[in-house]
Amino acid sequence: MSGHSKWHNIQKTKGAADAKRSQMFTKIAREMIVAVKTGGSGDPNNNSRLATVIAKAKAANMPNDNIKRTIDKALGSGNTDSYENVVYEGYGPSGVAVIVDALTDNRNRTAPEVRHLLDKYGKGLGATGCVSWSFDRKGVIIIEKEDLDEDVVMMDALDAGADDMQVEDEVFEVYTDPDAFGTVLAAMEEKGYTFVQAAVEMVPQNYVKLExxxxxxxxxxLIDLLEDNDDVQNVWHNWDQG
Structure with missing residues (x-):
């Protein structure tokens, strides 16, 4: 896992994310609805995908009332929301790898919008698989250092089932297998840890500096406009903003 750090990218965008909290909750709610419908259950103990989304929601400080209301809405017989997951891959300036993860009810609307932004501000949309080979799908849990002891956090993370941990100036970055993410997060939560961010993500194997x-x-x-798109859930890239 050495050689890259996710925290630099979070650090640069955290203020923007705070300002877009309402939009972020809306996107997480959409993801939750899809998880309930595809998993066939509103119980995270019986629906691993829902458990993962709830963990992401809690790390984003989404109120429990919002989470419960969203799950109840998804279970309601009158709910006709229908979204499909579509992933676009392309290139930003100087060949920066970009993965756009979308949930859309109309891919004929979403695809042209994503293509337009990649064409205008980057090197364009690519074929499926053109950049995803250089990313690894991992659970990522970011914990603020505060007064925490590195050795204790490392032991707790590994005991919880994490694969690895990196230490940055201000945070600990815990990495997990995607399937173990919910279990590791719950175990760390039980030990009293709070999280800056927690989600299953596409983590770059290497980063590109822009000069x-x-x-x-x-x-x-490009990142701002993609993240502003209501259909776009996540934007992953290998631009080193540190």
Whole structure:
């Protein structure tokens, strides 16, 4: 796991994420509805996908009332929301790898919008698999250091079933197998840890530095506009913002 750090990217976008909290809750709610419908259950103990989304919601400080209301809505017979998961891959400025994870009820609307942004601010949309080979799907749990002891956190994380942990200036980054993410998160929560962020993500195997100012501005614009799109759930990339 050495050689890359997710925290630099979170650090740069955390303020923007805080300002878009309402939009973030809406997107998590959509993800929760899909998890309930595909998993056939509103009980996270019997629906691993839902458990993963609930963990993500809690890490984002989504109120428990919102979570319960969303699950009840998904279980309601009158709910006709129908979304499909679509993943787009392409390139940002200077060949930065970009993966766009979307939940849409109309891919004929979503695809052209994603394509337009990648064409305008990057190098364009690519074929399926063009960049995902250079990412690993992992559970990522970010814990603020505060006064925590590194050795204790490492032991707790490994005991909980984590694969690895990295130490940054301000945080501990815990990595898990995607299937073990919910279990590890619950175990860490029971031990009293709180999280800056927790989700199953596509983690780059290596990062790209941008030196050109125009490239940096275009990459920032690309990420902002993709994240502003209501259909886009996640934007993963290998731009090193540190």
């Amino acid at each position: 050109n100012e125009d490239d940096i501005k275009n990459m920032e614009k």
